[in-house]
Amino acid sequence: MEPSEKIWVVIAAYNEAPVIAQVLQGLAPYGYHIVVVDDGSSDQTSIAASEYPVTVLRHAVNLGQGAALQTGMAYALQFPQAEYIVTFDADGQHHPDDIARMIAVLQSSNAQVALGSRFLSGGKAENIHSSKRWILSLATWFTRRSTGLKLTDTHNGLRVFTRTAAEQIQITQNGMAHASEILSIIAKKQMTYCEVPVTIVYTDYSRMKGQSILNGVNILWELLMEKFK
Amino acid sequence: MIIPWSQIVLIAVLLFFIYYLLRLRSILMDRLLYLGFAILGIFFVLVPGVSTKIANLIGIGRGADLIFYLFIIASLFYTVTTRTAHQRQQQQITAIVRQLAMTQPVKIEPLCDDNEK
Numbered sequence: 001m002e003p004s005e006k007i008w009v010v011i012a013a014y015n016e017a018p019v020i021a022q023v024l025q026g027l028a029p030y031g032y033h034i035v036v037v038d039d040g041s042s043d044q045t046s047i048a049a050s051e052y053p054v055t056v057l058r059h060a061v062n063l064g065q066g067a068a069l070q071t072g073m074a075y076a077l078q079f080p081q082a083e084y085i086v087t088f089d090a091d092g093q094h095h096p097d098d099i100a101r102m103i104a105v106l107q108s109s110n111a112q113v114a115l116g117s118r119f120l121s122g123g124k125a126e127n128i129h130s131s132k133r134w135i136l137s138l139a140t141w142f143t144r145r146s147t148g149l150k151l152t153d154t155h156n157g158l159r160v161f162t163r164t165a166a167e168q169i170q171i172t173q174n175g176m177a178h179a180s181e182i183l184s185i186i187a188k189k190q191m192t193y194c195e196v197p198v199t200i201v202y203t204d205y206s207r208m209k210g211q212s213i214l215n216g217v218n219i220l221w222e223l224l225m226e227k228f229k
Numbered sequence: 230m231i232i233p234w235s236q237i238v239l240i241a242v243l244l245f246f247i248y249y250l251l252r253l254r255s256i257l258m259d260r261l262l263y264l265g266f267a268i269l270g271i272f273f274v275l276v277p278g279v280s281t282k283i284a285n286l287i288g289i290g291r292g293a294d295l296i297f298y299l300f301i302i303a304s305l306f307y308t309v310t311t312r313t314a315h316q317r318q319q320q321q322i323t324a325i326v327r328q329l330a331m332t333q334p335v336k337i338e339p340l341c342d343d344n345e346k
């Protein structure tokens with residue numbers, strides 16, 4: 001097992017003041033380096049996060065989750081001892097103990113990227129709404145076709161990159177299309193990847209903030225507009 | 230068989246524009262195109278009737294219709310160029326906000342001695 005000081009956890013947070021404390025508290029026992037990127041929140045997210053021994057960066061304006069993750073990853077990579085970069089959600093949907101498991105799989109399989117999957121056997125999607133599951137299946141199918149990656153869960157925010165993989169990732173999609181962009185970079189650069197079963201917990205809070213079907217339209221639009229740069 | 234010249238010409242022009250937008254773009258070409266549209270517009274105003282003659286050549290009934298189609302194409306062109314200029318600006322904003330975030334952190338995690346080696 002890798003010593004925790006080589007592991008950097010990047011958390012993109014936008015208006016998560018109610019739950020960011022719990023998330024940071026849940027991660028505290030593991031001793032990972034944590035970077036919270038406050039994506040221009042209008043609430044007390046930065047202040048709440050600053051209560052903990054973590055690094056807090058703040059975007060002056062809201063750019064989007066993709067931009068926030070890129071900022072956090074770029075920050076973490078400045079430290080030469082950072083061997084693993086983890087993307088972790090700020091809304092409490094992710095389980096802290098999944099991080100260690102994903103790193104263990106990375107080490108034993110020698111892969112460069114570990115992607116969390118709630119649909120792999122052993123994974124869990126607690127309290128998932130049936131419509132959400134249906135939408136995710138559609139999104140997963142679409143993303144598999146466009147990237148060519150055989151994944152069971154294409155929209156899972158829990159990922160672990162080795163340093164070499166993270167250095168090759170430049171997220172240019174500021175918005176929610178970043179999830180698809182990360183996968184297409186993995187496919188294009190032919191990075192070795194593996195899927196690890198993880199637990200996603202849907203609470204009333206995260207459900208309220210979750211993506212709607214209409215956001216799928218936004219993502220498709222953003223990806224399409226990429227072509228016309 | 231009557232060859233639908235007007236349709237062929239219009240579709241060809243549209244396809245060319247799409248191809249241009251995807252592959253051939255450059256600032257110079259954009260400006261030349263804008264100038265071209267402006268000159269064309271002035272020409273049609275200065276020489277009355279010529280638009281109708283050209284329109285009839287390719288099978289469109291009225292000169293006004295031809296000008297209308299050209300206007301649609303020019304509008305689409307303007308929309309796309311404006312949109313991509315906007316995207317460039319967004320990239321610049323992102324770069325600035327990112328640099329600010331990284332050089333002026335709200336908090337840097339405290340160094341713990343027992344984490345060294």
